[in-house]
Amino acid sequence: MNARTLRALAPLIAVALALIVPLAVSDRFLLKVFTFCGINALVVVGLALLFGYAGQVSLGHAAFMGLGAYTSAYCTVELGWPWLLGFVAAGVVAALGGLILAIPSLRLKGYYLAMATLGFGLLMSLAFIQAEPITGGVDGFSGIPFPSIGPVEFRSASSLYWLVWGAVGIAVLVAHNITSLRPGRAMRALHGSELGAQACGVDIVGVKVRTFVVSALMAGLAGALYAGVVGFISPSLFTLTASITFIAMTIVGGTSSLAGPILAAVALTLVQYSDALIPGLPRETAQTIQSYQEDIYGLAIVLIVIFAPRGLAGLWKRRSAGNEAS
């Protein structure tokens, strides 16, 4: 089978395999872990558009996830809205957040944009604690219902898995369409050189704003899914650490790629659940891994930046380019 056929068949095989995971896994918690992988992957797809394609850094993406999670929780629990409506509201609120954050990005670049998004993330995590009437403060927001669309309730571990990975699939399709067409070229041009892109007639303002909004939207929807899957959210989920984890997944995954970051999101999420994943693993080993989790992420970033600045995706490309040459 040559590379071209493989490439054509790959999405079909990928979807088929993703679909049968719940049939092969009987352990409900393990399935939940794979569901968490999907939720993180959804955030990372958005971040890959923003950072990997358009070159705009965001150290505050957990805030968008939090906005979405709290919005959907508030709408379904306090306002009694159907889940789907709450899910849409979560996307809208997060997208509005993205619009607000897009404004400084029009003037700021590099480190300064990183600082602005970092500040946004910190502000929002404080807001989640202080807005007690809405968020429940430090104690968190509990009793969030399972996702449901009309009469269909996603209650079982496998249905939640399919729901989340279905959302990831749709996000990947959307993102793939964006990146392979004109907006994607504009984003890459922006990544390469902002002045150059402007000189070529790229509407920089439009590209930046739209990318921020789409990226925030995906994070917000991921937050709403998390709230539904777990049934409980608290401010400690949407902190700077989470934002840095997402950016780590994106960097490790690589620029100008969607698959690389998704792969990295899955791999780095699994690090956290090593004890649930590998049955024979001694508890102490798992705890050691967990307590060094941030260090592992940090180390991964450093290694990638030094040895493979374009991430896993870059490594893959280099390898396949080598194969085709020979």
Place this chain on the structure above:
Amino acid sequence: MRGRTFGWPSAVLLVVLLTALLAIAGCGDSGSEPSGDSTGAASGEPIKIGAILSLTGTYAGLGEPEKNLIEMEVKKINDAGGINGRPVEVIIEDDATDEAQAVAAASRLIEQENVVAIIGATGTGQTMAMRGDIQRAGIPQVSMAGGTVITNPVDPLVFATPWSNTIVVPFTLDYLKGQGITKIGLITDSGGFGKDGQAVFKEAAPKAGVEIVADETLNPGDTDMTAQLTKIKNSDAEAIVMWTAGSEAAIIAKNARDLGIELPIYGSHGIARQEFIDGAGEAAEGVKLAAGKVLDPSLYPEGSEARAVADDFISSYEQAYGEKPGMFPGYAYDALYLVVEAAKRVEGDLTPEALLEQIQATTGWVGIDGTYNMTAEDHNGLTVDDLQMYEISGGKFTPVQ
């Protein structure tokens, strides 16, 4: 050029393959996990109980001794034949004093380990956070946290071993009144236990004839309380009452003394542990708090069952870990044995429902905190008679009248 050289589908394929591989590897082996070395009298399939403790984070000083105690007692239980001949396996998870991690731990224990009951959490916020998972699973939970919200209103599935704030707060207020103190500056943490205490204080203080002249809060993890204490200093408070169980309590005491505030300091039963005294150092001297009689077992009459239980608990803990236990290993002891004793009474299959029924049927059982009498309306089972006021002097908890 190759155009889109990197086909995203092929990498997605890789992800999925990897995931599927891990999944298959994961479920292939599950269930064959060794159930701990129960070389004692107990044999057969172990009874799995989950324990969710704060081993890291701001409640680490509470959770660590609880873990010590549980490990020690589980060994003792299994050496003595376990529960009706079956060994006990307590699976301990760390919640890092974090609500979300407590929920994750609960769902792992329930969904992957199929535990029959959960002991925990160490903190009120974490205890409340996992309620959804407990309800979905329908298994009993015995908490080691002192928030009133845990047992009031009563959740049919949830019990707690420390005195709830509704018992300790009025006791403390009465004591303050007896000391001639009618104006207090309150400082509470915004997490579960402190927030709960604040609400109970606001309700109980007017009834006791005590006025709250300053009402300050802090967030878990804060490292400086000077601002809040300065406000209390500038009010006409006659005492500082701090209601927090975390490592922040020691900082409050130190900050207060650094600011030159000479007001007496009162704490909660959440600071009845050596870690507070060590953390606050000199500033701990003179701090008063209500706690169980186990801190000074000589308060129990000679020859009583409570005295024997307390003496045995203290000596075996000291022997194993080389330090005196504070209140927290006691909360864990009571939580563990409430479950274990109830499980022993279950006839036939050990189902969560049967276990629940037996925990609720606990009457006249002497634990470390005192004598428990559970009813359908009272899932704490302790009374104010089991409390004692202490003052820290010379680095020790000394009973005061």
